[in-house]
Amino acid sequence: MDLTGRVAVVTGAGRGLGFAYASALAAAGAAVVINDADASAAAGAVAQIGGSGGKAVAEAGAVGPASMAERLVARGVAEYGRLDVLVTNAGVLRDRMLWRMSDDEFDTVVDVHLRGTFTCVRAAVRHLREQGDGGRIIVIGSPAGQRGNVGQTNYSAAKAGIVAMARTWAMECARANITVNAVIPVAATAMTATIPAFAPHVEAWQRDRTPLPAWLRAGEGFGVPDDAAGLVVFLASAESDGITGQAIGIGGDRLSLWTHPEEAAVAFRDGGWGADDIGAAWASTLGTRT
Secondary structure, three states, X not given: OOOOOOEEEEEOOOOHHHHHHHHHHHHOOOEEEEOOOOHHHHXXXXXXXXXXXOEEEEOOOOOOOHHHHHHHHHHHHHHXXXXXXXXXXXXXXXXXXXXXXXXXXXXXXXXXXXXXXXXXXXXXXXXXXXXXXXXXEEEEOOHHHHHOOOOEHHHHHHHHHHHHHHHHHHHHHHHHOEEEEEEEEOEOOOOHHHOOOOHHHHHHHHHHOOOOOHHHHHHOOOEOHHHHHHHHHHHHOHHHOOOOOOEEEEXXXXXXXXXXXXXXXXXXXXXXXXXXXXXXXXXXXXXXXX
8 A cells, every 4th residue: 555645653663563553654655753752762763664765753752741742743744744644552561450550550551551642643633634634543452441451450441541532533533534543453562472371472473583373363363563564554544544433453363343332231111220120130131141
């Protein structure tokens, strides 16, 4: 897919999934602003993309503050004259069981993932609306945000919130021809290397690019970062016009579409429901779906 002439900002793009997204966008012809909290990682990513013939510049800094989001948009416009695509990938982990999680651990993850996505998308959409010819917003969710995960209260909450914001923004931005979609990737990264079942395979791939086994790639939908990059390029392209408000999963050999939350079962009672009424009816009504 040809993205020549398009300009993309990718946050958290110094390594891992973010770098894979940025590299794929550049390979398709887009000019890319590489953001990362680690300035050396951002510079290294720019050097690699440039060495492969792509166009990229670095704008280092931690996302979250509105000022950082505005810097990213301004850098893209200053360097390349416009903005077309935003990919919000930046994230951190502070895993801890609920009863051990500190306020700071909760706030840090929510600030980077949830607030960082909000401020960056707000800045990008403001510019895209003024620019007047549509755009693509691609936010990054996680399976943890779709169904929860032990030890990740903060991360699961933030990722669930990101998908909820994407669905809201898709409605709000439709008239401006700005599509908003969430990508739900599953890939071998520093974050997933902490999962015991995956760790040996992630380490082997990181060490010498040992291919991931089929039970991981197909059975678990777990791949390497490059496996997820094609979806981002597709969503950034003209071919995805009309696709908006979706949560799309990608990993290994699996591509999936997540459902929108909806009522799983409904019961009615004339006059409404008291506690005793619910208790008497639960097992034969809503309780059959739990």
